[in-house]
Amino acid sequence: MRVDVDIQEEDVDGDYGLVPGLRLTCQECGHWVLVCGTSDKSPRRGAILLREQCPDDNFYDVDYWL
Ligand SMILES: [Zn+2]
Structure with a gap:
């Protein structure tokens, strides 16, 4: 499912x-x-990492962060 991601510098x-x-x-x-x-590539790299590590099988939309 689609899950929100909080992105902080x-x-x-x-x-x-x-x-x-x-x-x-x-x-x-x-x-x-x-x-x-x-x-602009960093959030996507993070989203891939999260997808690998998060126990749920989620989809992370991080394109809003630019
Ligand atoms: Zn999670």
Whole structure:
């Protein structure tokens, strides 16, 4: 089913220290993931991660975040 995702900008631990990134939180179960970068591709990468990790089989629409 389609689930909303809360997207917050957050500094993320990257290979070279803290870098700007995003935290995506599943509004269904509260599971969250971090992705490096804040480009328009970052939310989609996060959505894929969430889909893999969230216990539910959800579809995440993150295209609103640009
Ligand atoms: Zn979830």
